[in-house]
Amino acid sequence: MDIDEKQLLIADVDVGTDTVVFKMMDGRKIEAPLWWYPRLHAASASERKNWEILPFGDAVGWENLDEYISAKALIVGGAAPGAKPPAEAAE
Template structure:
């Protein structure tokens, strides 16, 4: 489950693994990223089993993405009617 590439879009974080799979999770799962602009969101360091944002000194493990584990305080955005 080693990440080889990671990037963010405006709504999701994506990780490509060494075995070729790509996984994604909604950005709202990680409230600690909410204050970052597009450049900050994409300044990601690859770790052996996860990814890290030095600007906020926070990261997520690939395993937590697979298991659907959200960061504390994560709240789904309100859906417009």
């Protein structure tokens, strides 16, 4: 499956208490569980809001957290190294 680079352009980001959502330029929303990104999950609400769309428009960075997520990573899926599901983390 080829992905057109235009399909990866991010318009906005919303980080809730349980999910990270990329709102794409073409109107789609791509969502992932927040626990996939431990640094972002552990961050305060104000730190989570301190993001920027990176220069090519296909990734978002939280520089103060050293967290960077591409649209392609959300589409393909998969947790960051070391991420544990909430049920597993509670054990």
